[in-house]
Amino acid sequence: MTIMPLGNDPDLTLRDLRLLQAMLSLGSLTRAAAALDTTQPTLSKALARLRAHFDDPLLVRDGQAMRPTPKGAALQAPLRDLLSAADSLAAPATLPFEPRASHRRFRLLLSDVGMIRFLPALTAHLADAGPRLQLEALPLDGSHMEARLASGDADLALGAYARAPGDLRRQLLYTDGYLAVVRSDHPRRTRLPRLADFRAARHILVTASDTGHTAHAMAQQAIETAIAPDHVLLRLPSFVAAAVAAADSDGVATLPANLAEAIGPRLGLVSFRPPLAMPPIAVAQYWHERYHRDAGHRWLRQACVTLFGRNARQ
Template identity: 25%
Template sequence: MGVRPTPRALEMAGHVQTALAQVNAAIAPKEIDITTIDRTIVLDIGGGYDALIMPRLMEEVTKCAPGLRLLVSNTRGADLLNELKYGETELALDFQPSNAEGIRCDLLSRDGAVVVARHSHPALNSGLTKDLYLKLPHAKLVWNRSSTASAVVFELDRLGLKPPVVASLPTFTALGGVVASSNLIATVPAIVARILQSWFRLEQYPLPFRLPPLALYQLWHARLDDNAGHRWLRQTIKNICAGPAEAKPLKWIAR
């Protein structure tokens, strides 16, 4: 015959189970009505990905969370992790993951790179070779003054490929406009190229060499794991990056 709990132990076990249930209920994520959220979230979306994400994100915010305000900046670099740590930035997109203490990292997409050039580029009638790629003048994307490498530039540098760069621009829209009105070419993620082609009169060319897929991550501090508005925002951005790139025409851009 084994040891059996006493009536007092059984009574105490019931109280303990009740207390544990109350604690779990108190700390469990609360499902709230997203339409009632009234707050501002600071985002860091560099590398031109604002052109991909923000139009569709604002559609979802307007429809589902009208009280949510988004403040978008572009810092990237050594200060980004500190800004996430101290709450100055609440969600950041970057092409490099982070294993810093307290920082969460979620892969959003992996995409190949392509070359874009203006329609009927005089040097590309016979296609794009590696030698021609390294000879033609380029426009490149920069995140900011203190961090000059975008995902594409980072990979090109890693391979020792250094095409001549004559224009460094902070956004994909600026880059697309420059390429469309000059003989410069640019290397961009394929998903971004599709958007630029819908905005500008550009042609797309495959890279004449192998480049690893370009990753995009979202980063945030662990304290925001269970914040309802933040969770909704992270999932919405993930859905946008997982779906097809649908760009709306920019009527103010002359063709």
């Protein structure tokens, strides 16, 4: 085994490396400081030490963002492995999670659909399991999903994320489909399930690729291929807002089936299967390797399987 020399900076610490991982992942000292609950001056000082140690800028400003240099980019994978190994070495013997005695706050990354689909059942489950347990929903930003899960800023991401980073752990919960919805007194409601009438209708199109719904891109393409451009009544990045718009117009909104069934009746909407070939929606939970063996984290993941897994009572 080769022992590498310490170099000319013996004060480089494991904490410095954690700060570096966050800065490289998030591309912002401000966001890294928020994720790690520290200050921007602290990160600036750490970055200066790290630059001196590695003899490289590591991060350089590009407009409003900071981009890793080639050296900084090359460090990301080794940093992830090193810090994961360090966490395993430092972790005490795993104790069972006792929800009734815990004050833990679980944080979930969710799209607008996920907040409606998952939060009611999870909130009730946590309230019953432990009176001091808390739940916090965080808006999903797909570009920072892995960094937020790696830093502990979020525990789980729930939903259909076709572009989820490959380094994350994933567990399929269920597969959903699509339903189209219109207001109950829509003048052409009974004819809309026919392809010709569906194509002739005005549509409320969800363009959700930038708001966490990356799996929706294929469905969006299927709808846009089937209808003429001038038959798009409204484009917007939210399924929930699309349902509300359908309730107040003659527009047709095509939504994930679970969402349509959950909020359609409350908004006076009726649903039908769209007469198009629509892709399935694989809904899963995602988490980072660092927290895979954490007892509380395992309890939360099992709760999601119990509540939302394929064998759960929907």
